[in-house]
Amino acid sequence: MENKKLLAPSILSADFSKLGKQIKIAENAGADIIHLDVMDGRYVPNITFGMPIIEKIRPLTKLPFDAHLMIVEPEKYVADFIKAGVDMISFHMDATIHSHRLVEKIKSLGAKAGVVLNPATPVNTLEEIIYYVDYVLIMSVNPGFGGQKFIPQTLLKVKKLKNLMETTGRTDILIEMDGGINKDNINKISREGVNIFVAGSAVFKGNIEENIKTLKENMKI
Ligand SMILES: O=C(CO)[C@@H](O)[C@H](O)COP(=O)(O)O
Numbered sequence: 001m002e003n004k005k006l007l008a009p010s011i012l013s014a015d016f017s018k019l020g021k022q023i024k025i026a027e028n029a030g031a032d033i034i035h036l037d038v039m040d041g042r043y044v045p046n047i048t049f050g051m052p053i054i055e056k057i058r059p060l061t062k063l064p065f066d067a068h069l070m071i072v073e074p075e076k077y078v079a080d081f082i083k084a085g086v087d088m089i090s091f092h093m094d095a096t097i098h099s100h101r102l103v104e105k106i107k108s109l110g111a112k113a114g115v116v117l118n119p120a121t122p123v124n125t126l127e128e129i130i131y132y133v134d135y136v137l138i139m140s141v142n143p144g145f146g147g148q149k150f151i152p153q154t155l156l157k158v159k160k161l162k163n164l165m166e167t168t169g170r171t172d173i174l175i176e177m178d179g180g181i182n183k184d185n186i187n188k189i190s191r192e193g194v195n196i197f198v199a200g201s202a203v204f205k206g207n208i209e210e211n212i213k214t215l216k217e218n219m220k221i
Contacts, residue, residue, distance in 0.1 A: 004174065004195045005197075005220065005221075006032035006197070007030070007032050007033070007196075007197050007199065007215055008031070008035040008197065008198045009026045009031050009198075009204065009208075010035040010037055010178070010198050010200035010203070011023065011037075011057075012037040012146045012200045013200035013201045013205060015204070020057060020060045022204065023057060023061050024060060024061065025208045027061045027062070027063050028209075029208060029209040029212040030216050032063065032064075033065075034064070035198045035200075036049075036054060036065055037146075037200075038068065038071060039070045039071070040072060042072045043070045043071050043072045044144035045144055046144045050077075051077075051080050054067070054084040054085060054086060055084045058084065058085030064087040065085055065086045065087050065088070066090070066196075067081050067086040067088065067090070068090050068137060069081070069089060069091045069092075070095075070144065071091075072095050073095065073096065074092075074095055074096055074102065075096055075098070078091075078109065082106070082109045082110065082111050086111060087112065088114060088135070089111050089112070089113060089114065090113075090114030090176075091114075091115065091116065092115075093115055093116075093121075100128075100132060103133055107132075112135060113134050113135075114134060114136060114137050115133055115136055116136075116143075117136065117137070117139060118142065118143060119141070119153070119154050123157050123164060124160075127164065130165070130173070133173060134174065135174040135176055135196070136161060136173060137177070137178055138175065138176065139177075139178055139179055140177050140180055140181065141179030141180050147200070150179060150182075150185055151179075151180070154177075158177070158189075158194060159192065159193075162175075174195040175193060175194050176194070176196035177189055177194045177198065179198070181199045181202060182201075182202040182215075183202060183211070183218050186215055187218045187219065189219075190218075190219045190220070190221050191221050199215060202215060203215065
């Protein structure tokens with residue numbers, strides 16, 4: 001999966017008064033996935049949006065929707081998110097009691113399942129769940145807010161995750177990274193082996209088309 005490189009703009013930094021229009025611009029400019037940061041004010045100290053918004057934007061683009069659930073008890077809501085049109089769902093293992101059951105539930109409902117590592121969560125917490133997930137999201141900032149600075153130490157986890165993928169025979173898993181990714185650091189991150197690059201501010205602040213063009217050019221290795 002080393003060669004798969006996908007850009008996933010996070011709409012957290014979009015102008016919500018023009019959300020549909022900005023998603024369309026991102027799609028036409030070459031975005032590969034739309035990243036949805038769902039926050040509940042409990043798992044993280046911020047609240048964003050949920051199913052009603054996702055349902056409204058679903059018909060506006062053909063791009064896959066990737067929901068990063070920063071919510072407690074995600075198991076209560078995954079079916080509704082999938083019904084709203086989400087194709088990929090990631091959750092934090094410390095936000096639920098039965099991670100394996102939840103991964104299986106997401107997959108049985110037809111979506112891809114991912115788990116998320118916060119900056120302080122070690123890769124070895126994935127040792128058992130790795131056999132079941134489709135992707136792993138490595139947070140390169142603490143979850144909750146857009147526009148934060150990339151934490152360079154989080155990049156060391158990519159190598160550790162790749163080792164774990166090798167030893168468990170799960171080299172098909174996609175590695176996603178999220179937080180503080182911009183045109184200046186995306187190439188370095190790409191070289192480490194990241195497949196999906198989430199970018200909010202670096203896409204939606206300024207000219208969306210130009211930003212996407214530059215990020216996609218720079219993520220090539
Ligand atoms: O999940 C999160 C924040 O919790 C991220 O998706 C950020 O929203 C990415 O934004 P930038 O750091 O790219 O501005």
